[in-house]
Amino acid sequence: MSDVTFPVGIDVHEQFANADQQRHAAQLGMWIWLVTELLLFAGLFMVALVLHIMHPGSVRAAVLHFKFWIGAANTAVLICSSFTMSGAIMLSRMGWQRWMVRCMLATAALGSLFLLLKGYEYYLDYAEHMMPFVGQPYALEGDPASRLFTNLYFVTTALHGAHLTTGVAILLWMAWQAHRPGFLQARQNRIEVYGLYWHFIDLIWIIVFPLLYVVGR
Amino acid sequence: MSPLDITLRDPETPRSTLGRPPDYLHEAHTLRSWFFTTDHKRIALLYLATITAFFVVGAIAAGLVRLSLIVPNGQIFTSDTYNKLFTVHGVVMVWFFLIPSIPATFGNFLIPLMIGAKDLAFPRLNLLSWYVFIGGGLFTVADLVIGGVDTGWTFYAPLSTTFSNTYVVPALIGVIIVGFSSILTGLNFVVTIHTMRAPGMTWFRMPIFVWTHYAVSLIFLLGTPVITITLILLVMERSFGIGVFDPRLGGDPVLFEHLFWFYSHPAVYIMVLPGMGVISEIVPAFAQKRLFGYRFVAYASLALASITFFVWGHHMFVNGESNLAALVFSLLSFAVAVPSAVKVYNWTATMYKGSIRLQTPMLYAMGYIGLFVLGGLTGLFLATLSINEHTHGTYFVVAHFHYIMVGGTMLAFLGGLHFWWPKFTGKMYPEAWGRVSAIFIFIGFNVTFFPQFLLGYLGMPRRYHDYPPEFQLLNIVSSAGATILAAGYIFPMIYLIWSLWFGRQAPSNPWQAKGLEWTTTSPPPTHNFETPPTVDFAPYDYPLRTPADV
Ligand SMILES: [Cu+2]
Numbered sequence: 001m002s003d004v005t006f007p008v009g010i011d012v013h014e015q016f017a018n019a020d021q022q023r024h025a026a027q028l029g030m031w032i033w034l035v036t037e038l039l040l041f042a043g044l045f046m047v048a049l050v051l052h053i054m055h056p057g058s059v060r061a062a063v064l065h066f067k068f069w070i071g072a073a074n075t076a077v078l079i080c081s082s083f084t085m086s087g088a089i090m091l092s093r094m095g096w097q098r099w100m101v102r103c104m105l106a107t108a109a110l111g112s113l114f115l116l117l118k119g120y121e122y123y124l125d126y127a128e129h130m131m132p133f134v135g136q137p138y139a140l141e142g143d144p145a146s147r148l149f150t151n152l153y154f155v156t157t158a159l160h161g162a163h164l165t166t167g168v169a170i171l172l173w174m175a176w177q178a179h180r181p182g183f184l185q186a187r188q189n190r191i192e193v194y195g196l197y198w199h200f201i202d203l204i205w206i207i208v209f210p211l212l213y214v215v216g217r
Numbered sequence: 218m219s220p221l222d223i224t225l226r227d228p229e230t231p232r233s234t235l236g237r238p239p240d241y242l243h244e245a246h247t248l249r250s251w252f253f254t255t256d257h258k259r260i261a262l263l264y265l266a267t268i269t270a271f272f273v274v275g276a277i278a279a280g281l282v283r284l285s286l287i288v289p290n291g292q293i294f295t296s297d298t299y300n301k302l303f304t305v306h307g308v309v310m311v312w313f314f315l316i317p318s319i320p321a322t323f324g325n326f327l328i329p330l331m332i333g334a335k336d337l338a339f340p341r342l343n344l345l346s347w348y349v350f351i352g353g354g355l356f357t358v359a360d361l362v363i364g365g366v367d368t369g370w371t372f373y374a375p376l377s378t379t380f381s382n383t384y385v386v387p388a389l390i391g392v393i394i395v396g397f398s399s400i401l402t403g404l405n406f407v408v409t410i411h412t413m414r415a416p417g418m419t420w421f422r423m424p425i426f427v428w429t430h431y432a433v434s435l436i437f438l439l440g441t442p443v444i445t446i447t448l449i450l451l452v453m454e455r456s457f458g459i460g461v462f463d464p465r466l467g468g469d470p471v472l473f474e475h476l477f478w479f480y481s482h483p484a485v486y487i488m489v490l491p492g493m494g495v496i497s498e499i500v501p502a503f504a505q506k507r508l509f510g511y512r513f514v515a516y517a518s519l520a521l522a523s524i525t526f527f528v529w530g531h532h533m534f535v536n537g538e539s540n541l542a543a544l545v546f547s548l549l550s551f552a553v554a555v556p557s558a559v560k561v562y563n564w565t566a567t568m569y570k571g572s573i574r575l576q577t578p579m580l581y582a583m584g585y586i587g588l589f590v591l592g593g594l595t596g597l598f599l600a601t602l603s604i605n606e607h608t609h610g611t612y613f614v615v616a617h618f619h620y621i622m623v624g625g626t627m628l629a630f631l632g633g634l635h636f637w638w639p640k641f642t643g644k645m646y647p648e649a650w651g652r653v654s655a656i657f658i659f660i661g662f663n664v665t666f667f668p669q670f671l672l673g674y675l676g677m678p679r680r681y682h683d684y685p686p687e688f689q690l691l692n693i694v695s696s697a698g699a700t701i702l703a704a705g706y707i708f709p710m711i712y713l714i715w716s717l718w719f720g721r722q723a724p725s726n727p728w729q730a731k732g733l734e735w736t737t738t739s740p741p742p743t744h745n746f747e748t749p750p751t752v753d754f755a756p757y758d759y760p761l762r763t764p765a766d767v
Binding site: 013014015016021024025028029032033035036037038039040041042043044047132133144145146147148150151152154155159 | 334335336337338339340400404405407408409411412413438439440441442443445446447449450453457458459460461464466467468469472476479744
């Protein structure tokens with residue numbers, strides 16, 4: 001495997017003194033954004049945790065309905081996607097722009113696979129009457145705490161799914177930009193910064209999966 | 218310091234405008250050059266115009282609320298209209314005026330100048346946050362004014378999710394959108410302060426204004442996402458029946474209060490901390506003395522930003538909170554008084570034996586200190602469990618937080634506006650008018666809100682437009698005070714705009730103040746400094762006056 005090596009660099013914006021300062025600022029900016037994203041999910045995690053402690057029986061009843069194996073498969077899919085994303089970052093540093101684009105497309109494909117599996121899982125939930133808000137009778141009627149946990153499961157996974165969808169869209173857009181030579185010369189830093197975001201979506205799922213599918217099973 | 222440096226840093230005569238590069242205001246005049254600018258100074262002025270407009274909307278609603286309360290039996294407006302009016306007032310003032318007020322305007326303008334940077338780290342993101350802000354803000358204001366919402370600014374469940382028949386969801390969506398503007402502003406500030414400081418500008422050479430904005434950005438970043446998700450959950454429940462707060466749908470209404478106050482108590486410090494930064498600049502400049510205990514003030518800002526995340530339970534003392542939790546939250550709330558008092562002592566000690574000039578910014582600063590002390594002390598009353606039982610949900614609470622938010626934030630905002638007006642616009646405001654309106658505001662404010670302490674203590678609940686006749690006298694006094702206050706707000710709106718055309722040309726440093734922003738021209742050039750500054754001096758290096766200052 002080899003590739004044409006392109007020069008790697010960054011276009012310095014006028015407010016920065018040099019490229020290092022700009023790189024540092026961009027990465028710090030993304031880290032801070034991710035902290036706020038973590039806090040966005042933290043409220044939901046906190047409620048789930050409180051329910052685990054206060055109503056273990058109801059939570060267990062709900063958790064037994066969730067599709068453990070689909071969740072586990074999705075965890076594996078996302079971990080693989082983090083590997084391909086890391087590959088893209090490494091290749092971008094080496095200037096192998098074409099292989100980098102292939103890695104990015106693979107990452108986007110894995111992300112889409114996750115969304116497909118998640119959609120199928122929602123369909124199964126619907127079929128099992130585990131969607132209390134769509135008008136059908138709820139499978140665990142008369143157990144309000146489990147209903148809150150189920151609602152929380154939908155909000156959390158939907159919010160994560162929205163982040164993943166955004167992530168795939170940005171990946172495809174950047175891959176399209178990077179199909180022309182010269183991308184890495186001006187914007188290599190974008191790949192680094194974006195990589196942080198992708199790994200973060202993965203990390204959130206790695207918190208979601210045990211919290212909603214595993215603990216209490 | 219050599220004499221040359223002194224002339225460099227305190228130019229006494231205004232430099233002629235001939236032969237210097239055009240400043241940021243005169244570089245271009247097209248609408249496009251304003252609405253697509255990435256210059257932090259122009260964006261700050263866009264924010265200033267926007268929040269002033271929102272302030273006017275909120276103030277008109279407040280005036281109508283006070284009008285209604287002149288009579289005890291609620292004859293002037295129907296209950297529904299009254300509820301909608303105080304909701305307009307609360308939502309607009311809290312979410313669209315107080316929270317962005319000082320950070321988005323002065324912070325935006327001054328942080329790069331104060332640390333010697335050309336701009337914020339992400340200028341385009343900065344412009345985007347303004348568009349996000351005005352988009353979300355106008356959406357909600359249109360909804361509040363045309364449709365009306367009756368939940369108050371707190372959107373408590375289950376009223377907001379189940380019982381209210383007003384247009385709650387659009388109001389929530391606007392507030393959620395505006396939250397992103399706060400997050401992006403906070404992100405920009407933190408990155409800028411970390412990475413863009415001029416050579417020699419170490420952390421402990423930064424003005425306190427920058428420190429408090431660093432602290433407030435942390436609250437923006439850690440608190441705002443929590444309110445975002447909370448309000449999203451409200452929208453989900455109201456629109457799609459995904460129950461989180463309504464018990465019939467499996468939810469828990471107290472959960473809303475926990476999530477809401479986890480952000481909204483720190484939001485008080487979003488409003489207060491930047492004001493503290495403003496006061497920490499004004500007081501040394503008008504006492505011509507070094508800020509007393511600089512490091513303590515800096516650390517106190519960070520302390521406030523952290524303690525504030527652990528006191529939210531003091532809003533739920535009477536909502537079935539366990540005794541232990543209430544005790545802990547009460548104690549932690551007391552702890553907030555320590556860093557707050559550190560600041561007050563340090564400002565007072567800075568003034569002690571200073572050569573004080575009582576110009577408009579200093580009048581506001583002194584008013585701020587007095588009112589903040591009163592607001593802070595009544596906060597301690599409210600954090601006391603037994604007194605809270607008596608005053609919970611009464612006008613005592615209303616008076617308390619207005620002393621903090623109007624007596625604190627609003628006075629600091631106006632003080633800062635006068636202090637930096639020459640820097641923003643290159644024009645001096647008329648001093649006599651400035652002093653008159655500062656005095657109007659101080660008197661009007663106290664006449665409006667002090668009676669509310671008494672009303673609350675006597676048992677008048679907040680948010681009712683119907684009250685027993687024995688409360689009428691104090692309510693009339695309060696409403697009369699509001700008219701004085703209104704005059705105090707209207708004067709500056711007129712004379713500041715007047716000064717844009719007719720004001721005296723401002724020198725670079727009209728107050729002989731220290732700090733990098735005063736070393737550049739008024740108004741500054743587009744990239745802030747003609748030559749990039751290097752910092753080799755301590756903050757607030759005013760001349761030493763007495764041996765006690767050493
Ligand atoms: Cu509070």
